[in-house]
Amino acid sequence: MIFQSLKMAWKAIRSNKMRSFLTMLGIIIGVASLIVLVSIAGGATNSVTDQIANMGTNLLTVTIRDNKENPLRLSELSDFTEDEAISMAAPNAQSSFTAKSGYTSESITTYGTTAAYYDIQGLELGSGRFLKTTDVDNNSYVAVINEYAATELVGRTNAVGESISLDGKSFLVIGVLKEEDSTIGSTSERLEAYIPFTTLTRMADNVLYVTNFYVASADENSMDEAESVLTEKMLQRLGDDEDAFTIVNQSSVLEAMTSVTNTLALMLGGIAAISLVVGGIGIMNIMLVSVTERTKEIGIRKAIGAGRGSIMLQFLIEALMISLMGCVIGIGSAWGILKIAGIFMSSMSFDISLQVVWIAVGFSACIGVAFGIYPANKAARKHPIEALRYSG
């Protein structure tokens, strides 16, 4: 019986192609926009969270605002790592120098730090090595530069062993970072160099002590513990003044970001869902017209022995079929739209998640049934004699 109803529904849909298509259009647009919007929101979420996760989800950033005339020295940083919740700490000082190599002269962002910075920030080397503790202890004039700086200043990516000049001081390039495939920010378009913290304090007037440093917790789960340990130590160090410093927890930033983008996806999905409901009303409208038009047919079917159930099933399946066909076409269009969007915005990846597809299918099916049940019931309840007498 179900198979026969499917056949009948298919025939009815096919016999009025234009009308069926226009009815489906509401569902097609609804499903396509649902999937496209959620996928774009998902793509944006992924690229943002990836970026944050790349910096390390076990990262705490400490900024000292007021040193109480007792500035934090580099040697003190090792005190923080004594607690087992904290694995590493590295200072971060920043200055801008003029880099010269051959005929080019450009501004370069220079970070003064220690060996631990490499692991804390999750950097990747293209060639050479990163700063070592001995470099820091000896105030060595060595630098690790990013790939962009290497090509700009040396002319090739493998610049290890070459010398560059920062504000007139000659630095030996000991490593080149791998180019980041970042999507936001323009780090790859910026000249960057990492030099020993001690070397930077000598060169830059504004950097003398540690005012900003990164701390890595032992693992992602000990973030909260690490944060409280760190807070306690900082309070102790800075005379119980909570306003003297700030600690930013990277994982809470990530959480906040994820929740923002999830809300965004939910909102966009909700808007698309409204258009699906509107599409469902369209189905109900056309089904009602169809039931009236086919009153005679219903009468004939009832006269030759169709019960209420069969008539109901026939019209319900027709409504369901229209909405599911619309759904399939909608998924196809969404796929096409995202493919095209992917060409124009190559930096983001728009993957259709299977979950959204199932939601779309489930939602369309619900809409087909919800808005098909009233017309189908109306058809099923028609009195055979009156239906047979109907002429119109």
Next chain:
Amino acid sequence: MIKFNDVSKIYQIGDEEVRALDHANMRISQGEFVSIVGPSGSGKSTMMNIIGCLDMADTGEYILDGQSIARYSERELARIRNRKIGFIFQDFNLIGKMTAEENVELPLIYQGVHASERKKRVQEAMEKVELTGRMKHRPTELSGGQQQRVAIARALVTNPSLFLADEPTGNLDSKTGKEIIRIFNELHSQGNTIVLITHDEKVADQANRKIRIFDGCVEEVEG
């Protein structure tokens, strides 16, 4: 096999009460070819609706095949129509979107008959009405006589206990009308029970026995 015991049907039209059937009594036996004759408004249609299980009597008893048709649910009535009654209507009542073959197949689908069995029985029915060449045609591509033959095929495909024809020749010219009556005669000679409802005395004469109905009252006439 058909028995009316004091069957009445009353319609309320505005304030007026119309007795479409007034204590009707009659009996039709197995294998008979009976015509029910009467002018329009006499209660013919009501009678046919009750015989055809499309409607139920308000009072009295209608017995079909020894089964009293009263207080049945709509679903059970649909089942009885499907298995026991073959309708043939004045305006053919074929479904326009379906081919002749599919129209004939439809009652078997509602019976839940298997596809291969359906195909065989549709073929047989179409052979009986001599329309095997028109299986794939839609009703609009067929003449009136051909359409009525398709309708007869649809009625006989289920092997019903009763053929119920409502003015089957009413929309046909006299020549094709005769053809249809010939098919009824053939069905009758094969032992089928046929009830033919008409206002046309000439058509009614074709039956073995006439039942007259006037203003809701039934009088039996031996043929």
